[in-house]
Amino acid sequence: MTDVHVLSAARLVREIRDGDRSPVVVVDALLDRIEARNDRTNAFVTVTADRARAAAREAGRAVEEGRSLGPLHGVPVAVKDLDDVAGVRTTFGSRLFEDDVADEDDEFVRRLEAAGAIVVGKTNTPEFGLGCTTDNLVVGPTGTPFDPSRIAGGSSGGAAAALADRLVPLAQGSDTGGSIRTPASCCGVFGLKPSFGRVPRMNRPNAFADHTPFSHTGPMARTVADAALMLDVMAGPDPGDPFSLPSDDADYVAATERPVDGMRVAYSPDLGIYPVEPAVREVVDEAVGALADAGATVERADPDVDCERGDVLDAFYAFAKVRWESLFDHLEEQGLDPRGADREKLRPVTVETILESDPVTTREYKRADVTRTTVYEGVVDLLREYDLLVTPTLGVEPFPHGEHPTEVDGVAVEPLRGWLLTQPFNFSGHPVGAVPAGLSADGLPVGMQVVGRRHADADVLAASAAVERERPWADDYPA
Template sequence: MTDIHTHSATRIAREIRAGDRSPVDVVDATLDRIEERNDRTNAFVTVTGDAAREAAREAERAVKRGDDLGPLHGVPVAIKDLDDVAGVKTTFGSKLFADNVADADDEFVRRLKAAGAIVVGKTNTPEFGLGCTTDNRVVGPTGTPFDPDRISGGSSGGAGAALGDRLVPIAQGSDTGGSIRTPSSCCHVFGLKPSFGRVPRVDRPNAFSDQTPFSHTGPMARTVADAALMFEVMAGPDPGDPFSLPADDTDYLAATDRPVDDLRVAYSPDLDTYPVEPTVRAVVDDAVGAFEDAGATVERADPDLGHDQGEILDAYYTMAKILWESLFDGLERDHGLDPRGADRDRLRPVTVETILEAADVSTREYTRAQMVRSDVYDGIVDLLAEYDVLVTPTLGVTPFEHGEHPESVDGTPVDRLRGWLLTQPFNFSGHPVGAVPAGLTDEGLPVGMQVVGRRHADDVVLAASAAVERERPWHDAYPA
């Protein structure tokens, strides 16, 4: 069982169903791996060893009884520490919740468990998920397995590191501005930001907050097929989410085997407005050739977003600040906390600066931001009327050392906290995006690219991403 960490979730599930693998052995080996290696990257903040072992024993009894097994029966999974697993701490990466224990499972967690997946722990995230790098005052920073002194991305950085260091085969992430795609790029794993509403988010006290801008929950894995299998379990409507999409009969796992010889691919190396380091551009330029190798047609084409990077970023954070202020209102109403007063000192300085010390957003500023958002949406829709997918780098930089946020990218000054991402436009638009490993630089640092599909065409994104994986497999690149 010492090699279980190299196996895919689909393989593990298949072998357990066939009786060739024991869920108990799989979970024991996974927990041993986490204990052995988690100190390298600080991916997990909580390990649920006792509960996972009991779930594995019950999973094994189900196999022996001949029960009808779910598609993820016995497969270990990690959950981001922004989301609830019953009886397990959810810290949100904040000292305000260092001892907070969840009463119930979030809906997607319930679905994963019902499919037979076994939760082995919670992965690290910046405070309340507010950050493009993963660092907090509860457990500290998380590094990429390729160089733990460098960032794993954020805010699902713990999930990305846990996958890239082969601690678990599948993990869950969430994405409001790039939080699935950034760690996927930094840790050389695959992530799917699904179409908005495909995986329900039952958020309270504000059920409508996820539209400002669009927030997504999705799967992360080392293989596209594993992410597709996990996605099939997580997806589907829920009456508690006013934006959840109706059920459909798409076979997302089967989509990963589709040929793509009729696919038209638009390649934009910088979205016509974002700075990208030459080392990143070179890796993505080469990776795009995988589509041509698979038979697809690739053309150089840029979306007309109607605004430059600075204007898009300003509009994005005008809207995001409203979302974050709503979060703090909930802390006051539902938890009796006072983040603006007595509890302020327990927050990270960057949280205070980003939310509490930022200027209030006026109705007029918010309306103008929505107009910028509309222009960005139109530009993406117009381009995808001519092409099946749009491919672009995920980040303008490679993973940098902890605390060393870039002041410029390829000589262009940028917002040091968030100006090196090319991800926010697709949280404006809600389109599905696959975050695909593109390759490694000469220094051995990972680079990722985004595969953007038409609205609700998650299956096409998975098919295109799987074609890259077949032509340019990345599975042997992970650290030993």
């Protein structure tokens, strides 16, 4: 019988429903694997073994008794440690919350568990999710399973590493500047940044915080079909989220089986403004050909964003710093003192980025909105002519822990975020699939973004699945 850890979520669902595999056996096998291998990548912060085993026993009884089973019945899933699972600690990657236990489930967790999924633990993230690499003072850095001495990306780095090391078949991520797509690229897994509002987010006390820049919650998996299965469960409106979208009545799993014949695809190897290392460009140049092989028309075209990459990053920082300052205000309202007595508990990069940087003026904030508008128009105008836009996710391969690129292809870049091609789509809110493009000559994963028209999540899944069929990546994961 095939080992549990290599199976897709879809196959686990079928085998559990048919009685061929017990949820208890599935959960036990993956918990054993996490215990044996988590030290290698540091993917998990907290493992909920007792809770997961109890849920697995109940899932097994449901099968035996012939009860109605949900679409994820018995399937283990990991939750990012920025989000709440009732009775489980949420550290936010910060020593300020190292022992903080959540009272309630986040809405997407309720939906996953109602569909039968079993939470096996919380995955690592940088402090408060503020970073493109996953490291913190609670448990330390997370590495890509392809080379644990190198970054897994961030901020959903623990989720991506857990998937690529086959510790779980499904994981949840979130994305405000590339936090699903960056780790997906670094770990060779698939992630979806859904359309803004497709998966509701219940931010409190500020329910309106997620619009600038757009923040998304989405599925991550080793196969596109598994991510679609997860999205079918997570998506849908909720009145508690003022930005949640009405249902589009899409069958996301069925979308992964759709042909892409007749689709027009714009391929931009650098979005017209970003430097990309030749090792990355070579892999993506070849991978985009999979869409042509599947029947789509692929043409070279760049969005006219009408600004420089430095303008995009400046605008992102203007938005993000205001949001981060608001976070610190909320911490103070909770009785913490991040600007004073608790400052020493914060990572130095958090202090430098928020506390030691110049405040953003209202004029700078509104000028950033103008930059955001030009980026939005450039993407929208291109997607009037094409169904999809494909571009690299990152300009670099995963790099060693503690290092940040200062140059990409000989061009000076801002070390913390200047090597990402992800932020424009947090300005625009378009759905983006983070697709494994292949391995570089050094055996490191490279990713590419498949960007769809507004609200066309099903098109993104269809194209991503077409790439997977033409260039399967299942055998790329380390043994």
